[in-house]
Every structure is written in C-alpha cells, then in structure tokens.
Amino acid sequence: MILTPSIRRLFCLAGLGLALALDPPGLGLAADPQAVSEYQVKAAFLYNFTKFVEWPNSAFAATNAAFVIGIVGNDPFGGTLDEVVKSGQAHGRPLQVKRLKSGDPIGDCQILFVSRSETGNIESFLQDLGQQPVLTVGDAEGDAARGLMINLIVVKGSVKMEINLQRAEQSHLQISSKLLGLAKIVESEK
Amino acid sequence: MPIRSRNRVSPYSRRYDIMNIIRNDGPIRLSMKNEPSTPKRELTAAVGKICRKGFLLPAALAIFPGPASRADDVTSTNSTHALLTMSLEQLMSIKVTSVSKKEETLSQSAAAVSVITQDDIRRSGSTTIPDALRLAPGVDVGRVDSHEWAVGVRGLNDTFASSLLTLIDGRSIYSPLFSGTFWQAQDVVMEDIDRIEVVRGPGATLWGANAFNGVISIVTKPASETQGVLVSSGSGSEEYAAESLRYGGKIDENTFYRVYAKFNDWGGFDRADGTPANDEWWKMQTGFRLDHSPTDADQFTVQGDLYHLSADQTVSIISLDSQNQPVSNPEAGIWQQTGGNMLGRWTHAFSEKSDFTLQTYYDGEQLGLPLLQQTRNTLDLDVRQRFQLGSRQEIVWGGGYRLNASDLTGTYTVGVRDSSPQEQIYNVFGQDEISLVPEYLRLTLGTKIEHNNFTGFEWEPGARLAWTPTDKQTVWASVSRAVRTPSEIEHYGLLNLAAIPAAPPFQPVPVLVTVTGNANFDSEELVAYEIGYRTQPLERLSFDATAFYNAYRGLRGAYDYENLNTLPSYVQVVTVIGNTVEGGTYGGELSSTWQVTDYWRLTANYSLLESDGLKDAPDNITGEPTANSVHAPEQQVSLRSSIDVTKDIDFDLLPRFVGRTAASGIGFTGSSTAGAIPSYFTFDARLAWRVTPSVEISLVGQNLVESPHREFNPTFISAQATQIARSVFGQLVWKF
Numbered sequence: 001m002i003l004t005p006s007i008r009r010l011f012c013l014a015g016l017g018l019a020l021a022l023d024p025p026g027l028g029l030a031a032d033p034q035a036v037s038e039y040q041v042k043a044a045f046l047y048n049f050t051k052f053v054e055w056p057n058s059a060f061a062a063t064n065a066a067f068v069i070g071i072v073g074n075d076p077f078g079g080t081l082d083e084v085v086k087s088g089q090a091h092g093r094p095l096q097v098k099r100l101k102s103g104d105p106i107g108d109c110q111i112l113f114v115s116r117s118e119t120g121n122i123e124s125f126l127q128d129l130g131q132q133p134v135l136t137v138g139d140a141e142g143d144a145a146r147g148l149m150i151n152l153i154v155v156k157g158s159v160k161m162e163i164n165l166q167r168a169e170q171s172h173l174q175i176s177s178k179l180l181g182l183a184k185i186v187e188s189e190k
Numbered sequence: 191m192p193i194r195s196r197n198r199v200s201p202y203s204r205r206y207d208i209m210n211i212i213r214n215d216g217p218i219r220l221s222m223k224n225e226p227s228t229p230k231r232e233l234t235a236a237v238g239k240i241c242r243k244g245f246l247l248p249a250a251l252a253i254f255p256g257p258a259s260r261a262d263d264v265t266s267t268n269s270t271h272a273l274l275t276m277s278l279e280q281l282m283s284i285k286v287t288s289v290s291k292k293e294e295t296l297s298q299s300a301a302a303v304s305v306i307t308q309d310d311i312r313r314s315g316s317t318t319i320p321d322a323l324r325l326a327p328g329v330d331v332g333r334v335d336s337h338e339w340a341v342g343v344r345g346l347n348d349t350f351a352s353s354l355l356t357l358i359d360g361r362s363i364y365s366p367l368f369s370g371t372f373w374q375a376q377d378v379v380m381e382d383i384d385r386i387e388v389v390r391g392p393g394a395t396l397w398g399a400n401a402f403n404g405v406i407s408i409v410t411k412p413a414s415e416t417q418g419v420l421v422s423s424g425s426g427s428e429e430y431a432a433e434s435l436r437y438g439g440k441i442d443e444n445t446f447y448r449v450y451a452k453f454n455d456w457g458g459f460d461r462a463d464g465t466p467a468n469d470e471w472w473k474m475q476t477g478f479r480l481d482h483s484p485t486d487a488d489q490f491t492v493q494g495d496l497y498h499l500s501a502d503q504t505v506s507i508i509s510l511d512s513q514n515q516p517v518s519n520p521e522a523g524i525w526q527q528t529g530g531n532m533l534g535r536w537t538h539a540f541s542e543k544s545d546f547t548l549q550t551y552y553d554g555e556q557l558g559l560p561l562l563q564q565t566r567n568t569l570d571l572d573v574r575q576r577f578q579l580g581s582r583q584e585i586v587w588g589g590g591y592r593l594n595a596s597d598l599t600g601t602y603t604v605g606v607r608d609s610s611p612q613e614q615i616y617n618v619f620g621q622d623e624i625s626l627v628p629e630y631l632r633l634t635l636g637t638k639i640e641h642n643n644f645t646g647f648e649w650e651p652g653a654r655l656a657w658t659p660t661d662k663q664t665v666w667a668s669v670s671r672a673v674r675t676p677s678e679i680e681h682y683g684l685l686n687l688a689a690i691p692a693a694p695p696f697q698p699v700p701v702l703v704t705v706t707g708n709a710n711f712d713s714e715e716l717v718a719y720e721i722g723y724r725t726q727p728l729e730r731l732s733f734d735a736t737a738f739y740n741a742y743r744g745l746r747g748a749y750d751y752e753n754l755n756t757l758p759s760y761v762q763v764v765t766v767i768g769n770t771v772e773g774g775t776y777g778g779e780l781s782s783t784w785q786v787t788d789y790w791r792l793t794a795n796y797s798l799l800e801s802d803g804l805k806d807a808p809d810n811i812t813g814e815p816t817a818n819s820v821h822a823p824e825q826q827v828s829l830r831s832s833i834d835v836t837k838d839i840d841f842d843l844l845p846r847f848v849g850r851t852a853a854s855g856i857g858f859t860g861s862s863t864a865g866a867i868p869s870y871f872t873f874d875a876r877l878a879w880r881v882t883p884s885v886e887i888s889l890v891g892q893n894l895v896e897s898p899h900r901e902f903n904p905t906f907i908s909a910q911a912t913q914i915a916r917s918v919f920g921q922l923v924w925k926f
Contacts (some may be wrong), residue, residue, distance in 0.1 A: 044273035044281055052278075074661065083270045117661060120628050141542050142581060155486065155542055158282055182278055189581065 041159045042139070042152050043080040046111060049135060049150065050090035054174040055110055059133040066096040072106060072125065073115030075099055076139070107132045114148060116140045122147060133171050144186045149173070151186075162186050300634060300656035300666035302328070302390040302722055302736040304781065308383055308411075313832055313842045315876040315890030315919065317380060317424065317432045317454070319408060320373045324846070325830070326388040327734075327795035328779040329404075330822040332851075332867070332902025335912040336428075336456045336469040337501040337525070339373040340902045343390050343404030344740065345775050345799050345820035347902075353674055353714075355393065355401040358408045359493060360572075361533050361551050364400055366594055366613060367564055369677035375499055375527050375555075377475055379434045379450050381420055381923065384411040390779065391738060392672030392718050394650035395636040396586070398617055402674040402716055403740070412491075413438055413446035413481040419926050426890070426919030431455040444483050451476040458502065459912040460898065467912040468522055471501030487539045494532040501525040505560050508603045508686040508702070514759040516689035516702040523560025530554055543584060544577040562606075563599040568592065582628065586636075587620040596678060605684035607707070615642045632656045644681060645713045648673045662726040669720075673713040680746065680767060683707040704764040708749060712769050715743040730785035737778035744769030747806040747818065771818055773804035789834040797826045819853035823869070838880040840888075845873035848901075865911075870899040884926050890919040 046069060060067075067090040069081065085095040090110075098109060106112055106125060112134050114122060119140045126147045129136070138148035144162040149171070151162040161183035168175050273281065304326045316322040320339040324331045330347055332340040346353040348370065356363045356371045363376045386408050393401035417438040424432040431453060438448035451474070458470040477495030484490075507521045533551035540546070550571045557564040574588030594613040600606040621636025637651035652670030659665070679685075688703040722736040749768020755761065777798040784792045804818040828846035835841050851867040872895045878888035893899070898913030 040270055040273055041281055041284055043270065044276065045278075047274055048278055048281070080270055084274060087271060087274060117629070120630075145581075153542055155539070158284060158486065160282060179278070182282060 037080075038154060038159065039077045040080050043077050043084050045152055045159060045161070046081070046113065046137065047084050047088065049111060049137070049179075050088075050095070052176040052179040053135055053168075054176075055091065055135075056133050056172050059110055060093070061108075065093065067091060067093040068096045068098050068109035069111045069113065070098045070100050070106060070109035071113045071115060072100045072121075073118035076115060107134060109134060111135045111137060113137045114139065114143065119143065119146075129171075131171050133173055135168070135171075135173055145189045147188050149175075150183070160184070164188060298656060298658050298664050300632065300654035300664075300668060300722075301393075302720060302738070302779065304328075304388050304390075304734070306386040306388065308381070308385065311380060311383055311386075313840060313876060313878075314830075314844060315842070315874060315888065315892070315921075317429060317919070317921075318373070319376060319378075319386070322380075322383075322386060323388070323406065324828070326386070327781040327828075328390045328736075328797045329388060329406075330826065330848075333914050334902045334904045335467055336459050337374040337471040337499075337503075338469075338904065340821075341371065341373060341406070342822050343388070343406075344738065344777065345801070345822040346403060346745075347821045353400075353403040354406060355397055355404075356406045356408075359410055359533065360407075360535065360549055361531060361553060362568075362570070365555075365566075366675075367557070367566070367596065367598075367678050369400065369674060369680070372527065372557075374471065374473065374501065375497060375529060377452070377454075377473065377497070378408065378410055378495075379420070379422070379436050379452055381422055381434065382410050382416050382436060382448070382450070384409045384415075390736065391668070391720050392650075392652065392670045392716060394672035395621060395638055395652035395670060396619055398590075398619070398638050398640055398650065399615075399642070399648055399673050399675045399713070402672045402714070410479070413448045413479045414440075416448045417446065419924075421924045422921065423923075424919055424921035426917055427457075428459075428892075428915065428917035429454065429456050429919060432919075432921070445481070447478065447480040449476075449478045459915060461912055462900070468502045468504045469912060471499060471525070473497060473499035489535075489537045491535045492533070494530065496530040498528045499526070503560060506603070506688075507560070507601075508689050510602070514757050515692075515700050516686070516760050516762075517691075517700075518689040521560065524558075525560070526556075526558035528556045540577070544575075546573075546575045547588075548573050561601050561604040565597040567595045579622075582625040584623045585620065586623075587618075589616070589618040591616055598678065598682070600684070603686050604679075605686075606678075606682050607684065608678075608682040611678045611682055613642055613644060615640060617641070630658055632658075642675055644676055645673075648675070648713060664724045665722070667721045668718075670718050672716045672718070674716075675713050676707075676711045680707045680711050681709055699758075700760045702755070702760055702762040704754070704762055706754075706764055706766050708767050711746070711767055712744060714745050714769065717741045732783050734781040735778065737776075739774060739776045741774050742804065743772050745771035745773075745804065745818070747771040749807075768807075770807040771804050772807075773802050773818075775799060775801040775804070775820055791830075791832045793830040793832075795826070795828045799824055819851075821851065821853060823849040823851045823867075825849035840876070840878040842876040842878075843873060844875070845871070845895075847871045851902075865903055867900055867902065870901075871895055872897075872899065884924060886923045888921045888923075890921065892917045892919065 050067060069085070081097050085097050088095055100106060107129055114125065114136060116139050122143065123146070125136070135150065136148040138144060138146070138151040141153055144151035144164040147164065147167055149164050149168040152159055153162065161179070163175065163180060163183040163185055164187065165175070165180070165185055166187060306322055306325045310325050311322045314322060314325055320331050320333070320341050323329050323341055328343055330342050332347065334340060340347050340352060341354065342352045343354055352370045354371070358376060358378060363371055365372055386406065389405040391404060393405040397405055416436060417440065420434065420436040422432070422434040434450065434452040436448055436450035438446065440446050453472070453474045455472040456470060459467050461467050475495060475497035477493065479491065479493035482490040501524065502522065503525045504520050504522045506518050508516055508518050511517045531551060531553040533549065535547065535549040537545060537547045553568040555566045570590065570592045572588065572590040574586060576584065576586045579585050592615040596611050598606040598609050598611070617638055617640040619636065619638035621634060623632060623634045626633050632655070634654040637649065640648045640650065642648070650671055650673060652668065654666065654668040656664055656666040684704065684706045686702060686704050690701040690703065692698060692700045718738060718740050720736060720738045722734070724732070724734045726732040746767055747770035748765045749770055750766040752764045752766060753762055754764050777800050780796040782794050786792055799820060799822055801820045804820065805815040806818060808815050826846070826848050828844065831843045833841045848870055850869045853866060872893045874890065874892045875894060876888055876890045878886055880886045893914055893916050897916035900911050901914050903911045
C-alpha cells in the first residue's frame, strides 16, 4: 500500500484540523501542577517534631533561649527551613536554624539534622552528644539503626519515619504516641 | 523583568537511578529528577482529598499557583506554609520528587552513561529516536536513507549489525535476524519519552548478550504523568506529516492510563547524482499504557503497541538468467513491517533498598522485504530481586528466559538454510555493590551466565570501582566482558552480493560474489577497559571525561572460500564468514555543560575513536591479514546552545562536526560495498513560542549548512547511498 500525495495531504490536514477543531479558547488552566520537593516535606516534618516531642527544660540554656534546629553537613533544604522558622514558634520559643561547620559544638541545638554527607560520622556525633537531650534526625537509609532517633526516608515516593525509640528514651526525650504510631520502630544495630 | 530559565538544570541535578542503567532492564523506577514541569498527579490526588474534606483549599491553591507557575517557584513561601498546616498523615501521603539515597546522581555512576531528557529532545526538534540520539556523546548516528539509520556507540556500526543493545521500556528492540535495530519501526510519542539512557561500553553483566559496545534504553513516562490530551502536529519539507494524538486518563486514585495514535509520513531523499532514491515511507502506530499501584509498595504496568510501516526501496536483485548466468538488476520494491507487543510488569518494594520485579512481554513482527520475508515471535520473562546484605552490600540477582521463534523465507539474492530458526536463552545473573568506604569508595562485582542454543554458555563478568572524594567529583574504572551472539543470517544466511558481468578475454564468464553464514560462527567477544572522571567545579559548570580500550576477539570476518557452483556458465566466489578478526579500539568522550546565565545553557560533546587495525586472519589467497574499518567517524564534535529568549520563547542551535568515516556500509567481509564518508559540518536550529502555557509552536531547520551530505552507506540490500538534505519543519503541540 503506497500513499498517494492526496491521501498524504489528507492525513496532514486531518492532523491540523483535529488540532484546530479541538482548540477551545482559554483552556490553559489545566497546566501541570508542580511537584513538591522531598525537602519541603522533610522541613515540614521537622517543624512537626517540635510539636510532637517534649524536651526537658535542661535542653535550653536559658528560659528565653531560641529553639534551634541544627544542620550538619550539606544543607539539602535550600531556603525552605528558613521559611519554616520564620513562620512559627516551638514550645513558646522563637525558632532558629543553625548550619554547623565542622568543629562547631553540636549539642547546642534541640533538633540536629544529620545530612547525607555526614552519614559516615554519625558514630562520632553520637559520642559527642552522649545523653544530651538533642533530637537527632537522619536523612539516609539505615540512619535510625545507626543510632539517630528519627530517620526520614522516602519510600515509594512519600516521606516515611523510622524511630529509634531506645535512643530517644536514653536522652530523656518524650516522643508522642501519635508520632510513634505513624513511624516504624527500629533498634540500633549491633 | 528578569528572564529565568524555564528548565534550568545542571547535569548534576539530573538525579536518576543508576539502577535503571546498570541493573534494571527498564523503567522500573521513575527516576529523572530534572523535569520540574513533570505533573504529579498523585499530589493532585492527595491534595484533592484534603480539599474535599473542606479545609486547606487556600493552601492547596497555593501549592498550585496556576499555569504560569514555574519550576523555580516551587519552593515558594506559600507552598511551604501549606505543608506546615498539614497533618503528619497528610504529609506522609504526599508524593515527593525524591532524591532518595538509592537514586545516585549521574555524577556518581561508575560507567560512561549519559541521559537525554524530554527537555533535550523537545528542544532539539527531533521527531525520530535516532535523531534524538545525536544529542549524546559517543553515539554515531548515520542516516542511510529516508527510512534507514545506522546507530552505533564506539564503532562497529552498521545498519543491521550495530553492536548495541536497544530497549524501549524494558523490552528489547534488538532484532536477532541481523543483530541490529530496525530504527524505522521503533517509535513512541516523542512527547511521552521520559528519558533516553545511553551507556557507552558493555552492560552485559546485567543486560546480557549483545549489550556489547553499548546500551540504549528508551524510557517513557508513567501514565500518571501523561494525563490529558496531547495533540502534536507537524509538517515539513522532508517529513511531510508527523501527527500524534494521546489521551491520558484516570480510573481511580491508583490507576492511570494513556492511549495514543501516531502517523508519520516521510518524503524521499536523493542520490548523489540528484536522482530520487525511491525511499519514501510512512508509518502508523497505536498503543496504550496502564499503571496501577494498589499499595505504596506495588506497581503494576501493562503496555502495548501496534504498528505498520511501508517504505519504498530499490534493491539489487540477483538472479540467474535464461543462460544460467547471474545478473543483477535494480528493482523497486516495498519494505513492509507490521508488529505488536504487550508487556506486563510487577514491582514490589519491601523497603527503600529491597525490591522485586517480575516482567514478561510478547513481541511479534512481520517483515516483508523485497529480498526476505520473516515472521518472528518473542516471549520473554525476567525476574530480579534487590536487597541489602549487611550494611555495606547491596545485592541484585535474577534470571530470565527468552524464546525467539522465527519463520524465514528467502530469495535467490538472500537465501536461508534454516527456514525456522528457534533460539532459547536462559540466564541468571548476580551483582554485589560493596561500600568499601561508605560514601567514598564503591566496588561493584557481578556476572551474567547465559545459555543459548546457538553458542552454548556465555559468561559476562564485570567489575567497577567508583571513588567519590567529594560530592562534586567521581573517579571510576571498570573492566567488563561482553559477547555479541550470532544473528540468524550469520548462521543460516546466504547472500548473493554481486553479479559481475563477463568481460572477455580476461574474464570469460560472469562472476557471482556470494557470502554465506556459518553454523559454527561463534559469539564475538569484547573485554572493555574504561576509566572516567566527572566533576562539577562550579555550580554552573560540569565536565565528564571517559577513556576506553576495547579488546575484541572473534569479530566477523572471512573464514574460508568455497565454490558452490557446478554450472560452467559462471564462476561463483563464495566467502564463508568466521570469527577471524581480532584487535582493539580506543578513544574517549568529553562532555561539558555550562549554564552561562539563567537563560543560556551550552553543552559540548567530543568523541574520539581509533583502532589498531582490527586485523583479519591471513587471507588464504593473498596470505596477508587485512585491516577492517570501525565503521564510524574518527572524531565528532557537537555543541548545543539553548537560550530562553523570553519565558515563552526558546531558541536552540545545534552545530555538529562529524569526522571522516574510513569505510561504512559493511557487506559481509568488510569492504565490498564500503566506501569512505567524508567529514561534514552542519547545524540544526529551533525556534519555539509558547503562545499560551498549553500551546507551543515551533519551527525547526535541520542540516542548515551543508546540503546535501552523505551520513552512512547502505548495507548490501540497498542499492545506493542517499544524500541528507536541508529541511525545515513546523510543529504545533497542544496539551490540555
């Protein structure tokens, strides 16, 4: 079967005709919705942790001290966490983000987010922290088993939590049952 | 108003799953992360649920600020606020564009891989897959005529015998008839392509036989990302019509589908002497894809396609005349090809680092060439599992079965000695990725063991080492072995290549030149040594350099000569093929992307390919080993300039220089129809205007400088090389 030029033209016209016939004006509203990035959602999780975890008073240097979220390693949040901080308080205290450089003390915050670039250093962080009431949050597969209290991982496209309850209890942090109910409880390796 | 890139992406933000390339036969995971415009219907669904509960409507609207929103705006205050007001359960149900651990960045893969994204394809104006493949470094694409392409990686290229494994969505499109890909028959709606992954170098450890010089894997988007109507209509001076119509819908929150139909019609090219080459063609295709994920952990995909193409072709038909003398006459015929396929896949995730995939497909094809008829049925079944062993090892293992049943009818020109070859392939493979020093040093060891009834057992081991001193740098090295198994023609074929008329007194009778396959022809072997370095010294600048040495053994060459003819009316010179060619090729590829400004990106690719001669065994007529061409250009340079003139206008320029190919168009023994292809320089250009967010009009000019030029010589069954001419093409793409 060979297409004659006239049949060819018909196909071309059919294509264009279809396009034109289907072209009702003003249908631009069905644009693609934008995806939410992993770290926007993870930032929202960090904010929620301030509400669902109880810190002992000893966790704060002063009664009016800020609630500090520290990040060790590469900051994957971009500016998202700063926006989160601007928008709220935690336990009646202003929120603050600290990006920690190597050598900075890591115990001066209430939540410590351990970036993926620091996975190899978790053990030394934990040693430094001892039983200080700092909620440690991981970002890589296996971080909870490595000893971080909460790990945020992406499973099938959604962010899920793993909680190392034993670690949290050792540091006198009380994680609400609501959070525990939504998380997978894991134990330290070894 | 500041002009911002519509899709500003450095190659290092192209996070994708190296698993797909190195471990999986396909699109098991959606993994390109560099398409900010990607619709996320799951999110719509999640937010839709929330909205129906009667709260958060303003918040939800804030996440979807409307059609004018841009990828850059995603991290907007509004959407972050919206997320902060959600409950934990809602947060946990939101689908995110993940950059999860297992999805390594391209910058960390221990192989020479590059990814052609949907954005790259769109902005190149390509309407065929082979044209889009020109965008990757180290790929040589030669258009033989209007409907034939030779696509190779690192040499040994041919229309029918490229040393390259090719797949669409995990389904092999490599034809065992000629060990190549019928590119004219392989198509998808260009706008539905998620990405094309190009691996240079063997991928046999996981992909098996024929992942020899490289692997090309075309991955389409999941149905959830192709929702709504797409109309793409184009017409040009060479391609008269390129029409695609696709509709994507949703059955429920977990089930999405799309159906499409497309039609392409190409005009003919001219030969060097200006006469028409008689190579006009058209093709129609329809298909569907259904994705169902009943749980977070399970993903079912069913997809299928049906196509038919018809191409004009003039070929040399050889026959014996009334005096029993061989004569050759060009005859106009039609290349007809009809086929269909159906694929099913189930993926179950046990955890982020452990999953299981079961895939099966059927592929049927009817090929009606003027010189050969073939019906082929392929059935394929694959399983693979991935899991963690301890904290430092990730194991992938699996197995597969393939049945290839073919029915061949030859002619005098192309004869077949077995009319129904059947091939059964069993394989098992295993691979262990070991973190020698977590985050810094990874060693990957693996092998595939395969059995086929042509050549028996094949063993394809590989070892790769990747060192990532910083997250912006990777150094890698690998050694791997691959084989190319014989094609049906190489085992059972008999080709009468030429009939040379009598020229008395020196040659009193005509000579018939014949090449025959050889049932003992064994697999061709390759051991590849590769090293590579990737770095991103600046946020906006990245480099990728690779070097390779490919050591070949048992490449196809002339093994023996015999005379099949008992008639006195002519002399027949018969060449029997064998695994006689040995040698090495070496070279490398350089690729760099520079985001000059927010609205201007430059990409440059360079590739070099040298050979030590690929020597044949000493010829028993001359006693001298003959050298063989690598059938690919020695050097290629290409540049891509992508400018966002305004947020609605794109302007792209794609100049390329393709060096001389010493010989192309292999017959069976190297040089019978071979001829050099001179170097050429040409460029493509594209101007696109998004009239509204849903309508894009574009004008594409191809081969604008030098017109016309040859890109590749035809193989034996086509008559003459054609010239690739300057062309223009206009297109309207409308989505709603």
